[in-house]
Amino acid sequence: MRRCDLWMLMGLMGMACVPDLRDRLTRDDGDGAGEEDLAPEGELDTGADLSIPQEVVIDATSETDWWLYDFERQGLVDESLPWDLRFQRYRVELNGGINGDGDVYAVVLDGILFDDVTADDVPPSADAAWITDAEDADGDGDADTVFVDWFDYDPTTHILTPKPRTTLIRTVEGMVVKVEIVDYYDGTGTSGYPRFRWAELIE
Numbered sequence: 001m002r003r004c005d006l007w008m009l010m011g012l013m014g015m016a017c018v019p020d021l022r023d024r025l026t027r028d029d030g031d032g033a034g035e036e037d038l039a040p041e042g043e044l045d046t047g048a049d050l051s052i053p054q055e056v057v058i059d060a061t062s063e064t065d066w067w068l069y070d071f072e073r074q075g076l077v078d079e080s081l082p083w084d085l086r087f088q089r090y091r092v093e094l095n096g097g098i099n100g101d102g103d104v105y106a107v108v109l110d111g112i113l114f115d116d117v118t119a120d121d122v123p124p125s126a127d128a129a130w131i132t133d134a135e136d137a138d139g140d141g142d143a144d145t146v147f148v149d150w151f152d153y154d155p156t157t158h159i160l161t162p163k164p165r166t167t168l169i170r171t172v173e174g175m176v177v178k179v180e181i182v183d184y185y186d187g188t189g190t191s192g193y194p195r196f197r198w199a200e201l202i203e
C-alpha cells in the first residue's frame with residue numbers, strides 16, 4: 001500500500017502526500033537479517049518494544065530539506081506529527097527551544113558509551129541538565145543547539161567523526177530515549193547519511 005493510500009485511509013485527505021519518506025530511511029532491528037523496515041513510516045505501533053536498540057540511517061543529503069524523525073513511530077514523519085529530531089546534512093535539531101514548540105529536551109553524556117547508559121542515568125525532569133536548542137549565547141555565531149558539536153571535523157580530510165557521546169532525549173510525548181550518532185557516511189563514503197542508534201530507557 002502506498003503511503004498516500006494510507007493517509008487517505010487515515011482520513012487525512014487534503015494534506016500533502018510525502019511519498020518519499022520511506023525511501024529516505026533504513027534501519028536495522030538487530031535481528032541479523034540486515035536493514036529492514038519494521039513498520040510503515042509515520043504509523044504508531046503501540047506493541048513495539050522500543051527498549052530494544054535499533055539503528056537508523058537517514059538520507060539527509062539535501063541542502064535544503066529537513067527530515068523529521070519521530071521515535072514513537074520509529075520513522076520519518078510530516079511536521080504535523082510530534083517529531084522529535086530533524087536532520088539536514090550534518091545538522092541535527094530538536095523539536096524544542098528555538099527550533100520547535102514540542103518541548104523536546106536533552107542531556108549530553110560526553111564520553112559515556114551507549115551500552116553503558118541505563119535509566120539510572122536519567123536526571124529528574126526538572127534537573128538543569130536537561131537542555132534544548134537555544135540562541136547563540138556563547139558568541140561563536142552558531143545557535144547553541146544540543147547537537148551543534150556532535151562530531152569532530154578534520155580540516156585536512158574534511159571527514160566528520162562522531163564524538164564518543166550518548167545523548168538522552170525526552171520526546172514530545174515524554175518518552176526518554178538514549179541516542180548515539182555512529183556515522184555520517186553511507187557504505188560508499190558519501191556524506192549526508194547520519195546513522196544513529198537509539199533505545200527507550202525504562203525505569
Ligand SMILES: [Ca+2]
Nearest residue numbers: 071082084171
Ligand atoms: Ca515523538
Ligand SMILES: [Ca+2]
Nearest residue numbers: 136142143144
Ligand atoms: Ca553558539
